[in-house]
Amino acid sequence: MRELLITSRSARRTLVSVAVLIAMVSACTSSAPRTTGTSARSATPGAAGGDDALFPTLGNGGYDVSHYALVLDYVPETNRLKGTATITARATQDLSRFNFDLAGLTVRTAAVNGVDARFARKRNELTLMPAEAVQDGETFKATVEYDGTPKMIEDSDGAVEGWIETDDGSTALGQPTGSMTWFPGNHHPSDKATYDITVSVPKDEDGDPYDVVSNGELKKEEDSGRRVTRRWRNDEPMASYLANVAVGYFEVHKGWTSDDIPVYVAIDPDEAEDAEDVTDLIPEITDWAGERFGPYPFSSVGAVVDHLPDLGYALETQTKPYFDSAPETTLLVHELAHQWFGNSVTPRRWKDMWLNEGFATYAEWLWQEDHGGETAQEIFESFYDGTHPESEGIWEFPPADPPSASQVSDSPVYGRGAMTLHKVRKTVGDKTFFEILRAWTKQYHHENADTEQFINLCGEKSDKDLYRIFKTWLTSDEKPSNP
Template identity: 75%
Template sequence: MGTACSDPAPHTEAGARARIGAAGAGDRLFPALGNGGYDVAHYDLTLHYVPETNHLSGTAIITARATQNLARFNLDFAGLKVRGARVNGTGARFAREENELTLTPAKTVEDGETFQATVAYSGTPRMIEDADGSVEGWIETDDGSTALGQPAGSMTWFPGNHHPSDKAAYDIRITVPKDEDGDPYDVLSNGELVEEEDKGDRVGSHWRSREPMASYLANISVGYFEIIKDRTDDGLPVHIAVDPDEAEEAADVADLVPEIVAWASERFGPYPFSSTGAVVDHLPDLGYALETQTKPYFDSAPEESLLVHELAHQWFGNSVTPREWKDMWLNEGFANYAEWLWEEEQGGRTVQETFESFYDGTHAESDGIWDFPPADPPSAARVSDSPVYGRGAMVLHKVRQAVGDKTFFTILRTWTRQHRHGNADTGQFIALCEQKSGKDLTELFETWLYAEGKPAAT
């Protein structure tokens, strides 16, 4: 561990505060996540992972712009041992306290300056158990591992500004030794495969995400997969990886992914990334899927509706990302509503019938949807509970009924265009709905999005 940090002698207490990056992004639900004083533009991660021992070593080069003078600043980082740190090529002092890594550069980083922070680290990456009993972080599988980051798990395998408000481009290079039989592991990550190199006793992969990505959407999956490479009718690269144990049940995934992407593009606007795909692993005890950018991760062969849900997130959540976790309904309500639309268009229940089944409590996923307002989760532990999903989708259906189909889908396409690759919040969505419809929708949103309890039937 490095020596404890200390500040240059400030002229005033206020001056000292202005020169220290905040240890948190100010999120009400996750106050310790993220950091202040800088904005990350790019992560360059060079990793070496040994599946047999679950050992990870890495070097992270973080390119960022200072938003204030920085005598020191923080990175979110959990578990792994820091071997050394540099800022702009010069050694920096570092200190650890719980999940905060504090760097003190040899020279103050000036406001507006683009700088690089380099951190070398190694150890056994940890898995985090959340308050609801689910797990995230670096998770071992039966033939390798996967890294899942919602909401904070990515800090278990690389240091960074781990709040969704600070999105960045990524280059992820990972080298993995071949197994005892001399066979290579497959390695998947976000974006496009730039290079894959057989180095004799190991294999190196380089994945690049040019479009900005929130860190909770970053993924590495290591194991044995059947790889399917294709292109959509529009020429978009498709990269799908399926665990052999799931191959039979997941046989339709390769056909469904481009079909769903085309369907969603017509309704929500152009697909926002340079490639698409999916990772279907064999980790059935995990209990959830995640919308990891460009390649949603599934713990087993997904049902069609779940595939729709995670691919819809590429627009809602991945490209247009909430500024704070309290606005999670902008992710999940929209992805749930995509499921409703898809089911109706495949000849199943109409969207109105699905809405009514949630309202009367007969839908299998309707338990607890009136526990709290979708836009106001009471705690971090409940940010992914059913009101955010089911009632969030109900809000959208009420908007659609109020403004009409043409205006509603114009709102969705405008939303994904205006905030493409950026961040947005609930207030901006409400303003857009009122702007495009020319209506005062205050009562609708107060009733369905913000009010406690079940609204009266209308």
């Protein structure tokens, strides 16, 4: 079926009859965008996918995003969202048209560099056709106005992501595909950008304000009497799956780490008693991790502790990990370790998720070792012999090669990924191992990296041939006969 081309608001005002509408749609389908400075022949469509083996339709080609400015109006009582996304990007080819990932919602208008643009929708792809082709190397701004009831996505394992209603508001969780349910973008981790997220929410029926928490630092607060507006800014690059907005009632706690990094913790009142240690643990864990992994990579740290116990997972949303309920200490360690491994150093492809989860899992082992618990060696052995409660299924596939999109967060990526790191540590020695971790977070600070780059770095820093270690523990299908 031919996809329907939709005109922007100013063009729609000229429609006076069904016949005129049909004629315009036909004309839009057959006509090409005007070009200035770039020939129609050289301008081509950007790819409608990010060329990722596990998620081929996520992400888009032809441009790199540098900044998202999201202005959202949300009504918790009706779960209605109205948004304007202004996306600043640089073209990597002469673009006749380009795509954003967007699931659900209704697009009302679109513009490129302030000029109305035609657009089309097909499943989770939004295609913009600028009036003038965008030239290779040109920095441009695309603006999309949209509204509707944002979707919640159910994954194959039953977990949910996207825009999720809570008992007193909502939260937005993006891994791996959920961010496209609340804003259009290039939703692949290889295209990181900075963010301004402004959210306006009406007060509840009793006149009480909702809290709005997001990534980065709170830059502006407004209370008009009937509604509240919060503007959050994340000045460090962020993969879109790490973006978060939490709307609800929270107790806010502020503080500082020993390195003067501001701490912002928002706790749902229903979790306040069980989460009373969180505000003290976050700076303690951040300081400890800084000694192990290198300086904390962002300008603030914190957490959101919500009351959504049926969610069943936490997420390392940038600067403020999200927890569905009061977390245990090791889970806090895991999600905060992700600020180094996954958030600052972000995988180039989804198959490299072990660089996130294996590292964060090993951080749990190191914390226990450093704080009077089991040693990393003892935990390693319990994973190997299957007595550890999280060891089930770790031999199903190699952690560096998940066989499908639904398995990027399965146990081999976590447990066997951590076992790989432990074997590297035992082979190169503690001094070299922690030099490797600090070099990794420094060399790829706020960048993307992959498994091959980590293996090469290990070889360079240790001056050892680690081929057999990585082949046995990271890429082999079989359980090693000798731990």
